[in-house]
Amino acid sequence: MASSGGELGSLFDHHVQRAVCDTRxxxxxxxxxxxxxxxxxxxxxxxxxxxxxxxxGVMKELVERFALYGxxxxxxxxxxxxxxxxxxxxxIKFMNLQSARTAKRKMDEQSFFGGLLHVCYAPxxxxxxxxxKKLQMRKAYVVKxxxxxxxxVTKKKLVTEHKDTEDFREDLHSEMSGFCKAAEALNTxxxxxxxxxxxxxxxxxxxxxxxxxxxxxxxVDRASDSSKDGRNHHKTMGHYNHNDSLRKTQINxxxxxxxxxxxxxxxxxxxxxxxxxxxxxQLQERKRRRExxxxxxxxxxxxxxxxxxxxxxxxxxxxxxxxxDDSLNTTANLIRHKLxxxxxFLKNYSKTRFGYRIKWRxxxxxxxxxxxxxxxxx
Amino acid sequence: xxxxPKVDPHVGRLGYLQALVTEFQETQSQDAKEQVLANxxxxxYDPSNYEYLRQLQVLDLFLDSLSExxxxxxxxxxxxxxxxxxxxxxxxxxxxxxxxxxxxxxxxSPNEETVLSAITTxxxxxxxxxxxxxxxxxxxxxxxxxxxxxxxxxxxxxLAQIFLEDFCSPRQVAEARSRQAHSALGIPLPRSVAPRQx
Numbered sequence: 234m235a236s237s238g239g240e241l242g243s244l245f246d247h248h249v250q251r252a253v254c255d256t257r258x259x260x261x262x263x264x265x266x267x268x269x270x271x272x273x274x275x276x277x278x279x280x281x282x283x284x285x286x287x288x289x290g291v292m293k294e295l296v297e298r299f300a301l302y303g304x305x306x307x308x309x310x311x312x313x314x315x316x317x318x319x320x321x322x323x324x325i326k327f328m329n330l331q332s333a334r335t336a337k338r339k340m341d342e343q344s345f346f347g348g349l350l351h352v353c354y355a356p357x358x359x360x361x362x363x364x365x366k367k368l369q370m371r372k373a374y375v376v377k378x379x380x381x382x383x384x385x386v387t388k389k390k391l392v393t394e395h396k397d398t399e400d401f402r403e404d405l406h407s408e409m410s411g412f413c414k415a416a417e418a419l420n421t422x423x424x425x426x427x428x429x430x431x432x433x434x435x436x437x438x439x440x441x442x443x444x445x446x447x448x449x450x451x452x453v454d455r456a457s458d459s460s461k462d463g464r465n466h467h468k469t470m471g472h473y474n475h476n477d478s479l480r481k482t483q484i485n486x487x488x489x490x491x492x493x494x495x496x497x498x499x500x501x502x503x504x505x506x507x508x509x510x511x512x513x514x515q516l517q518e519r520k521r522r523r524e525x526x527x528x529x530x531x532x533x534x535x536x537x538x539x540x541x542x543x544x545x546x547x548x549x550x551x552x553x554x555x556x557x558d559d560s561l562n563t564t565a566n567l568i569r570h571k572l573x574x575x576x577x578f579l580k581n582y583s584k585t586r587f588g589y590r591i592k593w594r595x596x597x598x599x600x601x602x603x604x605x606x607x608x609x610x611x
Numbered sequence: 612x613x614x615x616p617k618v619d620p621h622v623g624r625l626g627y628l629q630a631l632v633t634e635f636q637e638t639q640s641q642d643a644k645e646q647v648l649a650n651x652x653x654x655x656y657d658p659s660n661y662e663y664l665r666q667l668q669v670l671d672l673f674l675d676s677l678s679e680x681x682x683x684x685x686x687x688x689x690x691x692x693x694x695x696x697x698x699x700x701x702x703x704x705x706x707x708x709x710x711x712x713x714x715x716x717x718x719x720s721p722n723e724e725t726v727l728s729a730i731t732t733x734x735x736x737x738x739x740x741x742x743x744x745x746x747x748x749x750x751x752x753x754x755x756x757x758x759x760x761x762x763x764x765x766x767x768x769x770l771a772q773i774f775l776e777d778f779c780s781p782r783q784v785a786e787a788r789s790r791q792a793h794s795a796l797g798i799p800l801p802r803s804v805a806p807r808q809x
Binding site for chain 2: 246247254256257258260261269270271272273274275276356357358359360361364365368371372374375376378379382
């Protein structure tokens with residue numbers, strides 16, 4: 234490692250924690266005070282350097298804390314790295330870049346065993362292959378995201394604004410008319426007629442080749458839509474990087490734990506269920522019970538009013554909660570389906586074994602599902 | 612990273628970006644220019660903003676800022692370009708706007724981050740299918756990369772090596788290497804790095 238300065242934490246420029254900017258204009262102040270810095274894919278890395286760790290033998294706790302954000306491939310203390318008195322410096326390598334980004338964002342400036350952590354990326358530890366892979370993944374991600382957006386928006390436009398799209402396609406053949414429409418749409422979507430925007434309104438024609446028009450015929454129509462949905466879209470996309478992969482890892486681990494030995498799971502106490510249970514509706518519950526009973530062909534006639542003879546603990550049913558996301562709904566439905574199967578099995582089992590029907594609700598199954606719901610509720 | 616905008620909700624992202632561009636145009640303060648440019652460059656990391664950035668011609672703003680005297684502005688501008696150039700539409704725009712010579716100029720910068728961003732941008736600008744743009748693999752550029760590949764900085768070394776292996780043909784590299792012995796070294800290494808000739 235080349236040493237370029239005697240100051241602490243300044244073996245490399247990008248390790249130095251810059252001063253927070255305090256001269257920002259009001260309209261662009263963020264929620265947290267931040268320094269003026271640009272993050273590119275070169276700077277980001279799966280390697281994180283953590284400075285300011287109190288030297289009280291807490292390496293294990295540190296690694297456990299960071300492991301919350303993703304799998305860690307390796308970690309070690311950097312003894313030669315210049316550090317403040319009574320602090321240590323650690324290097325942690327995550328399995329993937331996204332975990333490292335999340336960990337850095339969450340753990341930077343956090344208090345840890347009485348010290349303030351300073352977390353930064355350490356790309357100088359990467360091998361050539363790791364750097365190459367990082368760049369390729371970034372490129373693939375951008376291409377995939379923009380292609381998905383194009384595909385989705387084109388589909389949407391074809392369905393909702395068929396006429397407009399056709400008109401616009403005719404205009405494509407002549408650049409001038411297309412350009413006029415673009416400028417017009419830009420002005421309307423901007424919402425005000427601001428003359429002082431040389432970069433947006435002047436639009437010199439030389440920058441607008443026909444190739445560009447072909448690939449970006451969407452944006453003109455998109456602009457009016459997206460500026461309205463701008464904030465929501467930002468929320469989904471902005472959070473995409475941070476929350477989505479986190480959710481995905483949790484879904485995967487829970488799916489595995491619930492799906493496999495469901496039938497053998499011990500019945501845990503019901504207090505947990507009471508605490509975490511999401512809301513249910515009476516109608517849904519009664520309907521579900523009716524359907525379950527019908528399927529089993531129970532010897533007890535189910536009363537439409539719901540006066541069934543029941544023995545054993547009666548616990549609330551699993552509610553159908555819409556996650557507002559296709560993949561999550563699919564996963565939730567899968568888990569619900571599996572739980573239904575296990576419940577059916579146990580019902581049959583109790584009927585043959587004990588001679589009467591016990592209404593079991595699988596508490597552990599419910600637990601996992603509600604913890605699952607709990608994690609996903611933001 | 613990206614700041615949360617504190618503007619009227621219905622103005623939205625486009626309005627916020629527009630306000631940033633306006634401020635960059637009008638302000639006299641170098642600090643404010645740097646802050647706004649850094650803000651825009653960080654927005655350029657997220658593909659969902661590319662439509663707005665193209666509409667507001669932020670790409671041309673970045674390209675113009677590459678010729679600024681203020682090194683920080685150059686660093687942020689090339690960082691912004693590095694962030695958004697993997698996108699096909701953005702790439703075409705940069706190529707049509709004649710951005711390649713400007714980016715190659717950035718290789719001469721004494722600022723290491725600028726050089727790294729410039730190398731990455733050039734790599735992303737290379738068309739797919741390994742049909743290299745002639746400007747990108749001109750002899751001076753390849754020679755520059757050869758020198759970078761001997762640098763003490765691991766990041767610079769790695770990037771230069773990837774450029775030489777993936778974006779240049781072996782013939783070009785051999786030719787540049789043989790010429791290096793004769794021609795004067797035109798492009799200095801970044802200041803923070805001490806070149807080590809082996």
